[in-house]
Amino acid sequence: MEYLLKSILCLLLLLLFYRLFLQQEVLYRFNRFYLLFAVLISFLLPLNQIEIPDSTPSEWVVLENLDGMSVNSQGDFQQNFEKAESPNSPLQFPWKALGIGLYGLVSLIFAYRFFWNIRVLKNKANSNIRVVYQDQVLVLLEEDTLPYSFLNFIFVHKKSFEAEGLSDAIFEHERCHVQEKHSLDLIFIEFLMIPFWFQPGLYWAKQSIQLNHEFIADRAAIQKVDQISYQRQLLSLAISSTQHPLTSRLNFSLTKKRMQMMSKKHKPIRTALKLLFLIPMMGLIYYGFSEHVKKPFDAPRHEVHIFPMEVESSENLYDLTFYLATEGRFILNDPQSEDVQQIAQLSTVLDQLPDKELLIRMFIHEGNSMGEIDAVTSIFREHGIRRLVWVDGQGQDQLVEDLDQNYKLVSDQSSQKMTKAEYYSQTKFILKYPDGELEEKSYKALPQNLKDGLPDTPSKIEAKAPSADQFESWKDGNEFALWLDGEVIPNSKLDEISQEEIVHFFSSFVYKNARSERFPQNYQVNLYTKEAFENSFGEFSDPRTKPLRGTVTIPVDEPKNQSFSTNTNPVSLYQKELKAYHEKLNKGVHFIEKDKRDQEELLEEFLDLGGKYFRLKVEDKRQTERPTHPFSPYIRLKKEDGYYFKLREDLTEEELKRLPPPPPPANGLKSTASTQITSGLLESYQKMLLAYDLKKYEMRLQFSGNSAKREAIFEEFIRVQNVFLALDDAEKKLVNPPTSPSMPSRTKLGSDIC
Incomplete structure (x- = not known):
């Protein structure tokens, strides 16, 4: 109970300091880690012990185990005996059991709520269409909702997104939530609420963390868009529907605070004074909420009995009997020995043993932790000792441990990190x-x-x-x-x-x-x-x-006596593959008359070469050319049962209407990023990319192996990729290239392992 009270009070004081001194400062990222630190330290600090010197020497007390019964004094024993034997004691209401039951019930409710919320969000991410939009994953929801983020996903209303898109301000805001991993902070707090639902500071901390997240995201947004226009959008979206507890969303009740913080200016002197004041305050909290333990007077130790008197001494069967006591001490061979040594001296003792394979019998006091036991066995391993006989509390041999197994595991783990x-x-x-x-x-x-x-x-x-x-x-x-x-x-x-x-x-x-x-x-x-x-x-x-x-x-492509340097030149490699592709394309009949399998292989090579050309540097592209489209000079048109090809001059008026409008010339684009976004070619590409991503993802969700659908999506991929390649370098930095749909890929390594 004392621990819980200290933990609650510690967190409340840390949050009060934050509310009074730090929340109004432009220290958003510092505040984020301060809040997380405050939550962690409030649970850990009451467990910390500070030793206070005690000038009074204490006598050593010999504790003996009498069949599990602890006897402090005759008076205590008599009092306990009388309580146990009184037949007329009134029945007491089981308040303790009731309290434990209520605590467990509420904890179960919070646990159910935590995992249910995560499951709902994961199901939304997995069951709805996902598209990649400016390097972020958007989940298109059928339900009418404001944009919000969770983990690596940004959730938006599908119809609104298809009709109006996503404004730069809102997108930058939600992208910041994703990139900064804000969801993890909230998941951490919500998880702590399962066992500590009664801790009022956690609810205050959660509210403060969410508000600070919005400050961080707002700051990121106004660096990319105009502050005034962003604030207008913020007001128009202030009224939102019910939100999930693990998501970051725009909230009307916080709008005023957020808009005030957007206009705040950083004041270094005032901020520095507040941070300096934080140092002594943390010192007081550390001292006040740690557990104070009196350090015993360091008097000479004459006799220590740690193990039961009936435990036998070392037998001739073992080379050494080792008694691991508490507080980092050990005794060798005789449990009643006065020669009590520190673990730091163990290496010196082992160095003096004969150089042979030793069998050691080891008694472990029940007060030792697994970490202390592992530290001792590590010292044995370092000195080449492989075999230990572990002994239980009754002095019976229970297990022979072969420490070579530990070496094997270490060796296996290290070998997984081999270099080439x-x-x-x-x-x-x-x-x-x-x-x-x-x-x-x-x-x-x-x-x-x-x-x-x-x-x-x-x-x-x-x-x-x-x-x-x-x-x-x-x-x-x-x-x-x-x-x-x-x-x-x-x-x-x-x-x-x-x-x-x-x-x-x-x-x-x-x-x-x-x-x-x-x-x-x-x-x-x-x-x-x-x-x-x-x-x-x-x-x-x-x-x-x-x-x-x-x-x-x-x-190897080059003769033996020729340098390998050309193999490292990406232009040379690309030109060789381009030449082989054109030879294969021009061999025999035209592409439209080749069999279906040859067409698929040529299409795949064309896509592969198009990607390699795109990845070349600007100066390298001037030394070569793009791969010729397999259809050229024909145009591929869709019909009910497949596709057909025609020359442009042979197209009818109806067929011409089915073609997409030609892109505007590249030299008509303006230089600034804001005007490039509105240019015809770039805007057309963004719309084409979105439509392509939607169809690609829908095909994955409803995969049926239909070859006609697969051909259609690959044909659309070719069109989108060609438009992307037509963009200039400045425009390409504003968008992402299209990703290829699922298709058997060629092996990219030029080696066969025999």
């Missing part, structure tokens, strides 16, 4: 040159660009279970080749196992020139059961804990 040089130290590399010549090299002898291209050392792989649709599709032997736990299986094998048995899979698209007679399928899928997944990718699997053995073959 360590991981490939036992790997043989074969460089395959264009003329077919092979050259063997070690990792150290590889050129730096080839080292950089090697996969990183293995890291933890999260299990990815297949969906029911994926599992059923794999039964098609014409489309998929299957491996189960590393062994080839017929597709019919899936009829003998259940979907739940597959805990992880990965698949890859196989290009025509890489297919074989045995595996002519378009896709190869590797499936893993639980045991095989743990053996292959688990915490202690060999690939994660040992250097890679075997051979890695790396194709």
